[in-house]
Amino acid sequence: MTGELGQLALCFALALALVMTAAGLAGTRPDAAAARRVATSSAMGMLVFVGLAFAVLTYAFIVSDFSVVAVADHSHTLKPLVYKISGVWGNHEGSMLLWVLVLSLYAALVAALQRGGERLTSGALGVQGLLAAAFLLFILFTSNPFFRLDPAPFEGAGLNPLLQDPGLAMHPPMLYVGYVGLSASFSYAAAALLVGEAGWARAARPFMLIAWIALTCGIALGSWWAYYVLGWGGFWGWDPVENASLMPWLIATALLHSALATEKSGAFRTWSLLLAIAGFSMSLIGTFLVRSGVLSSVHAFASDPTRGFFIMVLIALAIGGALALFAWRAPTLQGGAAFDPASRETALLLNNVFLVAACACVFVGTLYPLVLDALNGTKISVGPPYYALTFAPIFFALLLLVPFGPRLGWRRSDLKAAWRSLYPALGLAAVAALAVLAIVSPRGLAATGAFAVAGWLIGASLLDIRKRKGARASAFAAALAHAGLGVTLMGVAGTTAWRSEALTVLAPGQTMTVGPYTLRFDGVTREQGPNYIADRAHIALMDGARVSTMLLPEHRFYPAEGQDMNDTAIHTTGLRDLYLALGDDRGGGRFALRAYVSPLAPLIWLGGLVMALGGFLSLWGRLRAPAAEPKAAAQALAAE
Amino acid sequence: MNARKKRRLAFAAALLTAGVAVAGVVVYGLGQNTMYFRSPTDVAAKQVGEGTAFRLGGLVEKGSVQHGAGAEVRFRVTDGKSTVNADFNGVLPALFREGQGVVATGAMDGRGTFIASEVLAKHDEKYMPPEVVEALKRSGRWKEGAE
Numbered sequence: 001m002t003g004e005l006g007q008l009a010l011c012f013a014l015a016l017a018l019v020m021t022a023a024g025l026a027g028t029r030p031d032a033a034a035a036r037r038v039a040t041s042s043a044m045g046m047l048v049f050v051g052l053a054f055a056v057l058t059y060a061f062i063v064s065d066f067s068v069v070a071v072a073d074h075s076h077t078l079k080p081l082v083y084k085i086s087g088v089w090g091n092h093e094g095s096m097l098l099w100v101l102v103l104s105l106y107a108a109l110v111a112a113l114q115r116g117g118e119r120l121t122s123g124a125l126g127v128q129g130l131l132a133a134a135f136l137l138f139i140l141f142t143s144n145p146f147f148r149l150d151p152a153p154f155e156g157a158g159l160n161p162l163l164q165d166p167g168l169a170m171h172p173p174m175l176y177v178g179y180v181g182l183s184a185s186f187s188y189a190a191a192a193l194l195v196g197e198a199g200w201a202r203a204a205r206p207f208m209l210i211a212w213i214a215l216t217c218g219i220a221l222g223s224w225w226a227y228y229v230l231g232w233g234g235f236w237g238w239d240p241v242e243n244a245s246l247m248p249w250l251i252a253t254a255l256l257h258s259a260l261a262t263e264k265s266g267a268f269r270t271w272s273l274l275l276a277i278a279g280f281s282m283s284l285i286g287t288f289l290v291r292s293g294v295l296s297s298v299h300a301f302a303s304d305p306t307r308g309f310f311i312m313v314l315i316a317l318a319i320g321g322a323l324a325l326f327a328w329r330a331p332t333l334q335g336g337a338a339f340d341p342a343s344r345e346t347a348l349l350l351n352n353v354f355l356v357a358a359c360a361c362v363f364v365g366t367l368y369p370l371v372l373d374a375l376n377g378t379k380i381s382v383g384p385p386y387y388a389l390t391f392a393p394i395f396f397a398l399l400l401l402v403p404f405g406p407r408l409g410w411r412r413s414d415l416k417a418a419w420r421s422l423y424p425a426l427g428l429a430a431v432a433a434l435a436v437l438a439i440v441s442p443r444g445l446a447a448t449g450a451f452a453v454a455g456w457l458i459g460a461s462l463l464d465i466r467k468r469k470g471a472r473a474s475a476f477a478a479a480l481a482h483a484g485l486g487v488t489l490m491g492v493a494g495t496t497a498w499r500s501e502a503l504t505v506l507a508p509g510q511t512m513t514v515g516p517y518t519l520r521f522d523g524v525t526r527e528q529g530p531n532y533i534a535d536r537a538h539i540a541l542m543d544g545a546r547v548s549t550m551l552l553p554e555h556r557f558y559p560a561e562g563q564d565m566n567d568t569a570i571h572t573t574g575l576r577d578l579y580l581a582l583g584d585d586r587g588g589g590r591f592a593l594r595a596y597v598s599p600l601a602p603l604i605w606l607g608g609l610v611m612a613l614g615g616f617l618s619l620w621g622r623l624r625a626p627a628a629e630p631k632a633a634a635q636a637l638a639a640e
Numbered sequence: 641m642n643a644r645k646k647r648r649l650a651f652a653a654a655l656l657t658a659g660v661a662v663a664g665v666v667v668y669g670l671g672q673n674t675m676y677f678r679s680p681t682d683v684a685a686k687q688v689g690e691g692t693a694f695r696l697g698g699l700v701e702k703g704s705v706q707h708g709a710g711a712e713v714r715f716r717v718t719d720g721k722s723t724v725n726a727d728f729n730g731v732l733p734a735l736f737r738e739g740q741g742v743v744a745t746g747a748m749d750g751r752g753t754f755i756a757s758e759v760l761a762k763h764d765e766k767y768m769p770p771e772v773v774e775a776l777k778r779s780g781r782w783k784e785g786a787e
Contacts, residue, residue, distance in 0.1 A: 084664050341647070353655065357662045364666050369674075381695060386673035390665050503711045503730060564735055573675030582712070583731035594731045 003146040006056035010140060014051035017133035021105070024126025028119050038119055039125040043104075043111035046132060050091050050104040052284030054088075054097055054412070057145050065153035070094055070145045076158040076560045078531040086169035087159045091292060092307070093145035100135045102173075102180040106207065107132060110184060116203025117558070123191025124184070124204075131183055134288040134314050142307045149634075160562035161532065167225040175218035175245055179283040181211025182248060185255065189276035190322055193329040201259040201272055206622050208256055213615035215249045220608030228568050233579050233596040235495065235604055238387045239569060243366040244286035247359050254355040257405075261447050265410045266337035267345045270330045271352070277322040282359075284315045289366070290637070324520040345406035354398035363389040375476050378405045379596045399453050399489065402482050406475065425459030442499060450493030457486030473621030483613030488607025493601025501597075502584075507590045515597030517578055519543040519551075524582075524591055532556040534567070537582045537591060541571060553582040553593075560590075577601040675745065683748070685721040690748050696724060696745040696756075705738055717742060717754070728756040 006514040020042040027036035057070070061084050073092040075084055086469040089098040107128040112119050139145070184207035192200035222245060227235045234243060246470040256273040262272040288311045339345035365382045370376050403425055431454030437450050461483035465476060502514035508523035515627040522538035534554040540547040576599045583592025677695045678688060688694060696717055704716035712729045713736075726744060736742065737757065746756035 107769065177713050310663075349651075353658060357658065360662065361666055364670070368670060379695075380674045381677065382670065382674055386669045389669040391660075393665075394662070505710050581731065584707075584736075586707055 001058050002060060002065065002522035003148060006053045006060075006627065007144070008199050008294040009049045009053040009056065009121035010136060010146075013046050013053065013100075014048065014136040014140065016131060017136055019130045020129030021048060021126050021133060024122050024124070024129055027122030028124070028191070030119065032122075033118075035536040036122045039122050039129070040111040040114075042129070042560055043107040043125055046129075047104040047108040050097075050101050050132075053146075053416030054101045057094060057097060058085060058088050061085060061094075064156060065152075066111045066154070066156050067148055067150070068145070069147040069149045072149050072153050074159050075156040076531065077155060078560060079159060079164070080530050081137070082166070082169060083164045086163070087459055089172045089176075090159050090163045093139070093143045094137065095176075095291070096139050097145050098173065098176055099180060100132060100139060102176045103128070103132050103135060103183060106180060106184045110187070110207070115206070116188070116199055117195075119195045119198055120188070120191050120200055121198045123194045126189040126192045128183065131187070132320065135319070138307075138310050138314060142310050155560075155634075158531075158558065161556065161561055161563050161565040164440050164558075165225060165229055167221055171218060171221045173227060174214050174221055176212050176214075178213075178215030178218050178245075178252075179248060179286065181214055182280040182283045183209055184254060185211070185259075185276040186322065188279035189273045190325055193273060193325050193333075196332060197267070198266075198331070201262040204276070205259065205263070206619055207421070208252065208259060209615055209619040209622065212249070212256055213612050215245065215252055216608055216612045216615065219245050219249060220605050220612075224605050227601070228570055228579075229566070233499070233581075233594075233598065236494075237599070238365070238382075238384045238459030239371070240366045241290050242368075244289045247281040247362055247366075248279060248286055249284050250355050250359040250362070251275060254352045254359075257351045257355075261345050261410075265339065265345060266590050267298075268332055268349070268352075269328075273330065273333075274326060274347070277319070277326060281319045281322075284311075284318060288312060288315055303406075312374045337411075339410070342408065342415040343413050344405060344408040344410050347401065347408050350401055351398065351405065354394055354401075358391050358394045358398070358481060361387070361394065365390070372493075396449075396453065399457060399485065402457060404563070406460075406478055406482075415535050419436050419509040421458055421463070422451060423584075424463060427460030428462075429453070429456035431455065442497075444497050447493045447497035450489055454486040454493070457489070457610075460488070465612045473617050475613045477621065479614070479615075481611045484607045484612075484614060487603050487610055489499045489601045490562050491605075491607060494559040494603065496601045499596055501594075502595045503592070505583075505586050505590050507591050509586070512593070514578070514596065516595065518594075519593075519595065520547075520578075520595065521591070523589060524585075527554070529556065531560060532558045532565075535582065535585070537580075539569070539580060539593070541578070546575060551578070551580050555582045556637065572602055574602055575600060579621045648782055672683060677743075679719045679743050680722040680724045682717055683754070688748055690750055693745065693747050695743055695745050696726065696754055697741070698724075699737050700736065700742050702739045717744070724754050725752065726754040726756050728759055730759070732759055 020039050022041035023035045023042060024031050027039050029035075048205045050356060057068075059065075059579050060068045061075050062081070062083070064071065064075055064077045066075075070091055070093045071087075075087045079087065088094045090376075109130060110121060110124050116124075119214075126332045185204040188200045188204035188207070192198070209251070213519040219242075223235045226237070226242075227233070230549050249592055255272065258268045258275055262269055288308070291311070294607055369380050369382055372380060403422055407421055408415070433448050433452035433591065437443055461479040463560040464479035464482075486616075500515040502512055504512045506512060506521040508521055511518055511520045518541075520540040520542055522540055524535050524537050527534040527536045534556045536552050536554045539551040539553065541549045549571055551569040551571055554567040556565045557563075557566055558565065567582055569580045571580075576597065579596040579598060579601075581594045583594055585591055655680040664710040675695050676695055677684070678696060680696070680698050682688070683696065698719040701716040701718045701723060704714075706714045708730075709729065710713070712727065712734060714725065714727050716723050717726050718724075726746070728744070728746075742762045743752065745758040745760075746754055749755050
């Protein structure tokens with residue numbers, strides 16, 4: 001019965017999405033107040049019904065209702081409750097439902113906040129409704145999560161153990177809030193093109209911020225998961241799946257900066273619209289790459305070609321439609337405002353040039369193998385050295401320029417004064433570089449440079465925070481986000497340059513050393529987990545003759561799924577990680593053990609957190625501020 | 641207005657130069673850093689150059705895994721038609737099994753042995769690396785739905 005309820009709820013949601021599309025688009029006419037009210041209430045209604053469908057599916061997972069195919073294929077009665085729930089989105093059907101749920105949430109939020117003019121909001125709702133309708137059709141026709149299985153199996157097939165992890169339980173919802181959050185700025189941009197209204201950048205800003213924060217956290221979570229689950233000690237592998245989340249982040253970051261200029265000084269009007277379209281396009285392409293099975297990975301749920309085809313058509317229509325709208329309407333918008341080469345606009349322009357170029361490099365590196373395979377069947381892969389050669393220098397150059405932006409005024413400014421005010425940051429950069437050269441070996445150009453840049457970024461942010469005490473939240477927020485970049489950079493540079501690694505086969509009682517640590521292997525015990533059996537290694541971290549900590553890396557076997565997984569043990573001081581992964585059984589109680597010492601690794605994720613915090617602060621300031629255009633900016637625009 | 645146009649032109653020129661530079665680096669980077677996927681049959685037929693990095697994919701031949709005294713391990717990768725010896729010094733992934741799919745990154749040494757620097761195994765029971773499927777199909781050993 002419950003499954004049918006979910007199915008029915010989805011059908012109602014689809015009907016409401018279609019109503020919302022029609023009413024929302026009709027509401028862009030000045031005299032259509034009634035249509036605007038219908039669009040608003042159907043947005044709320046759609047959220048209720050999609051929410052209901054999602055709740056029904058979650059319930060089916062919790063009570064292990066194996067008459068539902070999605071549950072039977074991806075759940076198991078012995079799974080802990082939290083993984084029964086995360087199993088809802090640990091499969092293709094459920095993850096698409098989550099996608100639509102988030103889309104409906106944003107639609108309802110757009111309707112509730114009513115930011116921007118009423119015609120603009122109505123248009124945005126119309127576009128959002130169109131997207132929701134398309135994805136609901138996709139779910140109902142190709143990926144129905146409520147399909148029944150008759151007879152129902154006695155037990156489910158279980159969930160991929162790699163996905164049974166607290167970090168990964170949260171990672172997809174977080175990334176979806178980010179991916180789909182870009183749909184709101186996409187809808188606002190399309191509406192702005194339709195009604196020709198300025199002010200969309202200000203109206204859509206909170207949604208851009210939410211999306212950016214969620215993407216930042218989602219990427220950080222994914223990278224953390226890869227670090228402690230995959231057992232190779234790395235945090236980023238330039239895997240196409242990782243790239244698929246990085247590309248929307250790069251465009252969202254560019255959009256945040258460009259839309260700021262559009263809002264405050266009227267510059268880059270059409271460019272910001274294009275970025276808003278590009279941002280969501282990257283989300284769609286990311287979803288396609290990750291979910292369609294084009295890429296082979298733990299993320300690829302769907303290998304059914306109709307689904308891939310459907311998503312591809314959907315993407316083509318969304319991107320093509322938006323670009324056609326852009327080509328048709330953008331020329332009718334007013335041109336951008338003029339600005340001096342020494343101005344914040346120039347800084348933001350450079351920011352955008354670098355970010356888009358960096359994104360282009362990732363895009364080419366990710367898609368080139370797919371295109372080549374499609375053309376002549378040649379299988380290749382593009383590895384990290386490609387990104388070190390292309391992405392890294394571009395991003396490095398961008399970081400060098402970051403501190404100038406906040407110190408330059410709009411339209412016309414004094415570059416020399418900005419430069420002079422940055423002397424203390426330059427000092428900190430020099431100190432950081434010298435400290436690295438003096439203290440750490442081996443000395444390396446890349447690490448020294450990275451620390452100098454990190455010092456430069458953090459120094460400038462500290463200056464910003466100190467100078468602007470009592471200033472607006474937005475300046476403080478920008479300083480935090482930029483400082484977070486510096487922190488992450490230190491983490492990346494530290495682990496990349498100074499990581500040490502040891503790999504040995506140990507018999508019980510034997511010791512090994514890695515970096516400054518001495519480890520004693522105390523043997524392996526067999527442990528019984530809730531739904532797995534583990535070989536647990538007991539490794540003593542020695543402090544002289546004394547045992548200071550016990551580390552327990554595991555090798556788990558999940559009988560329900562018939563799969564193996566490693567559970568690493570990480571001992572962190574906050575500035576340095578000792579990382580242990582248990583290898584294979586070599587007989588006679590001997591086991592292979594891999595150990596890494598990763599200096600500064602925790603800073604990678606700490607920096608991400610600081611960046612997200614900056615985003616939150618900016619969002620908080622935005623939601624407290626009135627949604628209407630402030631007087632000063634409106635006058636400045638009128639003066640053109 | 642004229643000054644503004646000039647400035648725009650300068651901007652456009654700078655952007656174009658930057659774009660061309662980035663495109664150049666990207667093309668160069670792709671040329672230098674792509675790795676080809678080879679099946680054991682490819683290795684046997686094409687005589688992959690010594691020292692050239694590539695990815696080798698196939699099945700771990702049953703009964704071929706031999707551990708050394710330390711972390712070193714030796715196994716054979718097969719696509720049913722040809723077989724390649726592989727040496728690896730490291731911890732094998734948890735899902736590494738005889739008779740199952742594997743993709744390894746590395747290069748051939750002078751004596752026809754593949755020296756692996758990284759070994760990846762399939763993620764789960766249902767999943768087979770598509771490259772391996774392709775290799776098995778080409779050697780005629782792939783049965784639809786038999787995985």
